Amino acid sequence: xxxxxxxxxxxxxxxxxxxxxxxxxxxxxxxxxxxxxxxxxxxxxxxxxxxxxxxxxxxxxxxxxxxxxxxxxxxxxxxxxxxxxxxxxxxxxxxxxxxxxxxxxxxxxxxxxxxxxxxxxxxxxxxxxxxxxxxxxxxxxxxxxxxxxxxxxxxxxxxxxxxxxxxxxxxxxxxxxxxxxxxxxxxxxxxxxxxxxxxxxxxxxxxxxxxxxxxxxxxxxxxxxxxxxxxxxxxxxxxxxxxxxxxxxxxxxxxxxxxxxxxxxxxxxxxxxxxxxxxxxxxxxxxxxxxxxxxxxxxxxxxxxxxxxxxxxxxxxxxxxxxxxxxxxxxxxxxxxxxxxxxxxxxxxxxxxxxxxxxxxxxxxxxxxxxxxx
Amino acid sequence: xxxxxxxxxxxxxxxxxxxxxxxxxxxxxxxxxxxxxxxxxxxxxxxxxxxxxxxxxxxxxxxxxxxxxxxxxxxxxxxxxxxxxxxxxxxxxxxxxxxxxxxxxxxxxxxxxxxxxxxxxxxxxxxxxxxxxxxxxxxxxxxxxxxxxxxxxxxxxxxxxxxxxxxxxxxxxxxxxxxxxxxxxxxxxxxxxxxxxxxxxxxxxxxxxxxxxxxxxxxxxxxxxxxxxxxxxxxxxxxxxxxxxxxxxxxxxxxxxxxxxxxxxxxxxxxxxxxxxxxxxxxxxxxxxxxxxxxxxxxxxxxxxxxxxxxxxxxxxxxxxxxxxxxxxxxxxxxxxxxxxxxxxxxxxxxxxxxxxxxxxxxxxxxxxxxxxx
Numbered sequence: 001x002x003x004x005x006x007x008x009x010x011x012x013x014x015x016x017x018x019x020x021x022x023x024x025x026x027x028x029x030x031x032x033x034x035x036x037x038x039x040x041x042x043x044x045x046x047x048x049x050x051x052x053x054x055x056x057x058x059x060x061x062x063x064x065x066x067x068x069x070x071x072x073x074x075x076x077x078x079x080x081x082x083x084x085x086x087x088x089x090x091x092x093x094x095x096x097x098x099x100x101x102x103x104x105x106x107x108x109x110x111x112x113x114x115x116x117x118x119x120x121x122x123x124x125x126x127x128x129x130x131x132x133x134x135x136x137x138x139x140x141x142x143x144x145x146x147x148x149x150x151x152x153x154x155x156x157x158x159x160x161x162x163x164x165x166x167x168x169x170x171x172x173x174x175x176x177x178x179x180x181x182x183x184x185x186x187x188x189x190x191x192x193x194x195x196x197x198x199x200x201x202x203x204x205x206x207x208x209x210x211x212x213x214x215x216x217x218x219x220x221x222x223x224x225x226x227x228x229x230x231x232x233x234x235x236x237x238x239x240x241x242x243x244x245x246x247x248x249x250x251x252x253x254x255x256x257x258x259x260x261x262x263x264x265x266x267x268x269x270x271x272x273x274x275x276x277x278x279x280x281x282x283x284x285x286x287x288x289x290x291x292x293x294x295x296x297x298x299x300x301x302x303x304x305x306x307x308x309x310x311x312x313x314x315x316x317x318x319x320x321x322x323x324x325x326x327x328x329x330x331x332x333x334x335x336x337x338x339x340x341x342x343x344x345x346x347x348x349x350x351x352x353x354x355x356x357x358x359x360x361x362x363x364x365x366x367x368x369x370x371x372x373x374x
Numbered sequence: 375x376x377x378x379x380x381x382x383x384x385x386x387x388x389x390x391x392x393x394x395x396x397x398x399x400x401x402x403x404x405x406x407x408x409x410x411x412x413x414x415x416x417x418x419x420x421x422x423x424x425x426x427x428x429x430x431x432x433x434x435x436x437x438x439x440x441x442x443x444x445x446x447x448x449x450x451x452x453x454x455x456x457x458x459x460x461x462x463x464x465x466x467x468x469x470x471x472x473x474x475x476x477x478x479x480x481x482x483x484x485x486x487x488x489x490x491x492x493x494x495x496x497x498x499x500x501x502x503x504x505x506x507x508x509x510x511x512x513x514x515x516x517x518x519x520x521x522x523x524x525x526x527x528x529x530x531x532x533x534x535x536x537x538x539x540x541x542x543x544x545x546x547x548x549x550x551x552x553x554x555x556x557x558x559x560x561x562x563x564x565x566x567x568x569x570x571x572x573x574x575x576x577x578x579x580x581x582x583x584x585x586x587x588x589x590x591x592x593x594x595x596x597x598x599x600x601x602x603x604x605x606x607x608x609x610x611x612x613x614x615x616x617x618x619x620x621x622x623x624x625x626x627x628x629x630x631x632x633x634x635x636x637x638x639x640x641x642x643x644x645x646x647x648x649x650x651x652x653x654x655x656x657x658x659x660x661x662x663x664x665x666x667x668x669x670x671x672x673x674x675x676x677x678x679x680x681x682x683x684x685x686x687x688x689x690x691x692x693x694x695x696x697x698x699x700x701x702x703x704x705x706x707x708x709x710x711x712x713x714x715x716x717x718x719x720x721x722x723x724x725x726x727x728x729x730x731x732x733x734x735x736x737x738x739x740x741x742x743x744x745x746x747x748x
Contacts, residue, residue: 120600161545161550161551164541164542164545165542167538167541167542168538168539168541171535171538176535176556176557177535177554177555177556177557177558177559178554178556179553179554179654179656180551180552180553180554180559180560180575181551181575181655182550182551182552183550183551184551185551185554185559186554186654197600199579199615199653200579200615200617200618201554201555201576201579202575202576202577202578202579202656202657203576203578203579203580203616203617203618204576204577204578204579204580204659205573205574205575205576205577205578206577206578206657206659226494226571228729241573241574242577243574243577244574244577244655244656244657245650245651245655245657247648248648270738270739271720271736271737271738271739272720272736272737273725273734273735273736273737274621274622274722274734274735274737275732275734275735276619276734277619277732279573280553280560281555281618281619282553282575282576282618283576283580283618283619285578285580285659321728324728325727325728326725326726326727326728326736327725327727327734327736330725330736330738333743334738334739334743337742337743337746341742341746342742342745342746343739343742343743343746344718344739344742345739346645346646346720351647351700351701351704352700353699353700353701354695354698354699354700355602358649358651360647360648360649360650360701361647361648361649362645362646362647362700362701362704363645363646363647363648364644364645364704364708365644365645365708365717365718365719365739368711368715368716368717368718369707369708369711369717371715371716372711372715372716372717
């Protein structure tokens with residue numbers, strides 16, 4: 001089943017900076033409460049609507065989203081087209097609301113579901129307030145029927161963990177799980193009679209390993225309290241997992257500080273390793289980072305680290321474990337080549353999207369670029 | 375809430391190849407049905423047990439897992455310790471089964487839940503067969519009480535989408551969502567009175583962009599049917615998302631073939647870009663790949679690609695869109711530096727873990743390594 005989501009993912013071309021740079025905007029609407037003044041305006045606008053949706057179980061920020069979100073439909077075109085799209089989608093929303101209100105009579109209990117239009121011709125429902133499962137089912141059926149008529153494509157439903165009782169009702173309608181975080185589950189459905197082009201879930205965790213050497217040719221080495229090497233007296237490089245939303249260079253500096261107390265400056269990504277089936281079928285990208293120490297007194301982290309020291313690199317390299325472990329051998333090789341000879345790793349610069357103010361980090365071989373440009 | 379999982383993730387040091395190389399093993403037990411002969415042995419063993427767990431709703435592969443999984447408890451120590459751990463955990467499992475059987479009398483309906491021990495002092499329950507929610511709740515409460523006494527740490531519950539009716543019962547016990555894929559939800563809980571050290575969910579999607587030039591200094595360029603550039607006549611590099619379990623170099627070759635029909639050979643990763651909030655708060659790693667064309671006749675993919683051509687690189691670079699888009703400008707710069715001058719990117723080699731037969735790809739600046747080694 002999973003393959004279904006995957007094989008189609010490329011058609012969204014998410015990695016294109018262009019598409020991706022806009023993607024989060026619609027979602028931010030969901031998360032950002034409206035300023036009070038705007039809420040009042042929206043409330044007034046809502047009162048003025050011929051078919052005003054019943055707002056039961058629909059908190060202000062969603063009434064807001066319901067109307068604001070309409071703009072999202074045209075977001076993809078941008079500019080003037082965007083405004084046209086917005087007008088179109090506003091009428092769409094009020095029509096849906098109207099239909100739901102009418103349907104209420106038939107189905108004996110239908111409520112408008114809080115949704116926003118996304119930028120790909122789909123809608124995103126974010127449930128926040130509890131709803132009777134029966135009423136929720138009827139409301140969802142009515143909305144799906146309407147959206148199918150209107151040619152809506154993807155339908156997303158975000159359910160907080162507090163509303164897990166609604167999950168079976170969503171699954172009944174043919175939705176599948178897209179992803180989950182600690183506090184919510186996101187379900188997805190594709191209305192057209194075609195294979196879906198919804199983006200895949202995240203596939204990788206990102207980790208770092210730190211090669212950090214002082215001017216006595218000692219590398220910073222640790223023994224971990226957990227893992228297969230626990231209790232075996234093996235010295236390894238500090239490693240860690242980059243936190244969500246954290247840059248690789250920042251994660252490397254943070255991990256070294258947390259595990260060893262050493263302040264360090266990020267220099268370069270010297271190499272990276274991609275592996276699969278790392279945890280629950282997920283993949284892993286592990287970046288080998290060269291750091292320059294800014295302090296030398298070790299304060300080890302007791303919870304994770306058994307021991308920590310500045311260790312002569314030859315002694316580190318002589319460990320039997322290093323000899324039989326290709327990853328560690330190569331980390332040593334690129335690290336020492338960088339320190340002793342000539343090795344061009346990737347260092348980051350901050351770049352800006354052409355379409356939003358969003359910044360990202362671009363890692364490249366700047367030494368060679370600088371040489372080439374004379 | 376999410377921060378809770380995150381800030382603690384490093385303590386598992388998952389990116390360490392050592393830890394990670396073993397991690398998937400316990401999980402494979404879950405997925406691999408037992409050979410028939412082993413099942414018979416296990417059935418016999420089960421019959422011989424004083425307190426035989428009722429196997430209702432517990433398919434063979436889980437009876438198997440119940441016993442096999444016991445070995446996992448000692449997996450972390452390995453060797454002799456591993457065998458000791460195994461014995462210990464076997465008795466643990468049968469004790470739990472016994473307790474559950476006894477508890478059945480009290481709670482009026484408790485069934486053993488199919489579980490395996492993981493390699494970190496925790497257990498993984500994988501539900502497959504339907505179970506009455508009330509019985510499931512009682513069984514889970516009884517198991518958690520027992521595991522708490524025994525000092526079990528993390529508890530994982532994998533629920534297929536077909537058993538979504540059980541999710542509220544798991545959430546009632548204090549579990550949170552760890553991750554979800556199309557067909558299942560994984561919930562997690564931490565029994566000790568301490569902050570958990572369970573690994574984080576996947577945080578990144580991985581995409582590729584292809585810089586591919588023929589000997590007439592023409593780059594392979596496409597116009598996409600979706601995205602913000604749709605209909606604007608902008609030419610871009612082929613991009614795509616790497617599929618789960620797919621290597622970056624393979625994904626780049628596949629995407630180029632799918633979108634343009636061009637056969638190409640992977641040469642190097644020239645750079646990469648990390649960005650955040652790319653989709654539903656997830657981050658994105660976008661690898662700029664240099665490919666060498668092996669064929670030249672274009673067959674564009676109608677579903678995603680509006681147009682495709684070999685385009686003189688100067689013409690490509692002259693597009694206003696390229697001028698104002700830093701990412702594309704840098705892709706051009708590193709690509710042309712590689713082609714015309716000297717630029718060391720990262721190329722992959724296959725490396726093997728010291729602890730399993732698992733292979734992974736290590737990307738590094740091989741040109742500089744070769745030069746250094748003379």
